[in-house]
Amino acid sequence: MPEVRMVVDMTTKVSELDDQFGGRHARPMAAAFLVNTVAGYLHADAPSDVRKAMMSAASDLCYLTGYMAVDEGLHGLAQRYYLKALELAGTAGDHLTYCTTLRGMSVQLGDLGYGARALELADAAAAASLAAGPRMRAFLAGQQAHAAALLDERDRAMRHIREAEVAMDRAESPVTTFGSYDPAALHYHISQVRYELGDVSGSVAAMARSNEIRHDIYRRTRVRHGVILAERQFRIGHLEAACQSWKAALGEYPLVQSGRVDTGMRSMIRLTRPHLGNAQVRALHDQARAVLPRAMFTRAGTG
Structure with a gap:
């Protein structure tokens, strides 16, 4: 059981890193831990109750790893992790993780x-x-x-x-x-x-x-949802409010490695490009050029 608790605690720590820094940072650690440590535990001899507890802990880690793969935009990989989480949770009788994983697949x-x-x-x-x-x-x-x-x-x-x-x-x-x-x-x-x-x-x-x-x-969520908020503010004609929301997201962008956030930033460049005559939009683009990869601008056709 101490080994089970270690897997549970490691999953909690990786989840915290994902919340703060995004899936692209945290998923490789989770994947390595699954392969190098947890897989060995799942094949080891153990009493029935310990084995079920380890399968439950492993299913939760597989779910989290799949969730982080979604954040990266690696959807095929995410589905494979989700299916393994369902398999392990079902065998362990872990209804909580089973339902959580089905929900995660629904979100994806x-x-x-x-x-x-x-x-x-x-x-x-x-x-x-x-x-x-x-x-x-x-x-x-x-x-x-x-x-x-x-x-x-x-x-x-x-x-x-x-x-x-x-x-x-x-x-x-x-x-x-x-x-x-x-x-x-x-x-x-x-x-x-x-x-x-x-x-x-x-x-x-x-x-x-x-x-x-x-x-x-929840920094990664704050940045991603800030971008979503900005796009919707932009859609209803609140350009200055949208710029403020995008600026707040850009302020934390360097700390977050997330494919979904990157997608939102590319959308920001595309949406605001026709409005560069506005002073706030120009200031937004200046801030964006200081922190976003140059490729995001070249792909958007802005030089």
């Missing part, structure tokens, strides 16, 4: 544009978690809402958002737990649902609220 497919499959997996995760506590219920319902909104199923999406809100109210306590679904994550899902259903202004308000209340440790 939704982001790739496969709304129907995303909803199918989100529903499967919820169906497999009948004994889930309120925080887990909110975690799953939020993704069901987003996936339903991707298919323009308004009533279903709003029903799941209300379910997530009720569950979050039940889960909240004076002591906030790091590393779990929290009010900032709930407001993110509200923002996503509103955006997919056509309420861009409401989406901006919810995303701004999510960013305001997010814990400082």
